[in-house]
Amino acid sequence: MTNPYQELVQFYSQMHHCPIDLATEGWQLECQDQQHLLVALPSEGKVHKVIGKMIIMHDPNFGMCAGGDLVVVEDVPVARVGSHSLVLLFQPKNPTAMALARKMIDQHLPKLCRSFRHSMRDQMIEKFTGCVADHKRDLIVSIRDDDYELERLGLQMMQLSRKLEGDRQVLHMFEKSPEWIKARATRTFFDLMKLVPGVYASFHFNADSVFGTTHPIEIVYDGYHYDFHPYIVEVNMRKGSVLIAGGSDVNGYVHPHVTDDPTNVCWGNIGHLVSRLAGSLELCELYQLVHQFLISYNENDPFQKIEKWNPDWCEDDSEEEPFCPICDEYGHSVDVCDDAIWCEACSEYVDIDHDCPHKESEEEDANAELAEETTA
Secondary structure, three states: OOOOOOHHHHHHHHHHOOOOEEEEHHHHHOOOOOOOOOEOOOOOOOOEEEEOOOEEEEOOOOOOHOOEEEEEEEEEEEEEOOOOOOEEEEEOOOOHHHHHHHHHHHHHHHHHHHHHHHHHHHHHHHHHHHHHHHHHHHHHHHHHHHHHHHHHHHHHHHHHHHHHHHHHHHHHHHOOHHHHHHHHHHHHHHHHHHOOOOOOOEEEEEEOEEEEOOOOOEEEEEEEEEEOOOOEEEEEEEEOEEEEEEEEEEEEEEEEEOOOOOOOOOOOOHHHHHHHHHOOOHHHHHHHHHHHHHOOOOOOOOOHHHHHHHHOOOOOOOOOOOOEEEOOEEEEOOEEEOOEEEEOOEEEEEEEEOOOOHHHHHHHHHHHHHHHHHHH
C-alpha cells in the first residue's frame, strides 16, 4: 500500500534539496543513515487511543533508538523530534488524526531541513578551510623545493652547455691528422719538462697516466708557514681524470682541500677548468693550474681548516665547523630545511630523512599568512 505521507516528504525533500527517508518499521530506524533526514511513523500501533476527535493506534516505544525530544498532546506523547529525525508515535485512523500527522510534518520537517543544511554547510566550510590551509603549506614547501630544483637544473644546463661546447672543440682537434697529433704530443712533452725542476720535481709515465711529483709545498696563511710533503698529481689521459695523493695527512686530509681519497678534491671554482684541460690533454697548463691550487688556501671553502696542520693551534670549543651530509665533509656552507639539504659547495640538492630545524618557523609563517588572508 502506498504511504499517504510519501508525497509530502518528497515535496520537502525537493524544496530544501535534502535527502529524506520515510520509514514505517522499527528495524529501518536502527540502521538510519546520518547523511539523510528521517521521517517515521508505525505501520500499526499497539494501543487504540482516542484523543479529542482523533482516533489513533499508539506505540510510545516506536523509534526510541532515533532519540529526540517528546511532543505531547493532551498528556499523550505523539512524536519525537531529533536533530536528524521526526518520529511519529501513532498511526492515524481517522481524518482528524491524519490532519495532525500532516500538521506535525509541516511544522517540524522544514526546520529539520534547514538545520540539516546548516550543519552540512558548516562541515563543508570547516573541511574546505582545513584543506586550503594544508594545500597552502604544501605549496609553500613545493614552490621552495621547485626553486631549488630549478636552480640545480639551471646550473646543470649551464655546465652541460659549457661541456658540450668544449667537447666539440676537443673532438675537432682530435680529428686532425696523426702527424699533427704526434707533433702535439711531442710539444706537450717538452712543455712538461720545462716545469722541471722549477715547479715539479719530476714527471714519469705509466700506462695511460702522467705522474707529476711536486716539491714540498708551503702555504703561508695568517702569518704562519704550513709545510706539506710532496704531492703526486696523476692525470689519466684516457679518462681525463685528475687524482692527488701524498701531502701531510691530518685526520684523513692531506691538504685543506683534498682528502686522503685521491679522487676527493674540492676544486672550488676551477673545477670546470680542470676538467676541460684534462679532457683536451692540455697537460702543461693543467699541471701549472694544479700546482697553483696546491700552494693556495681558500678559507671560505676548505674540507678542513689549515690551522689543523699547526701543532700549536688550539681550536675554540665553541666554534663548530659546518658539516655537509651530502659529501660527508666539514667546511661547507649547508642549508638544512624540511627534510632536504642544499650544499653550495657541492651544488647539489638531495632529500634526506632528517628533522628540519626551520620547519616549525615555516609552518608558523604559513599559518600567519593564511590567517591574514582569511581576515581580509
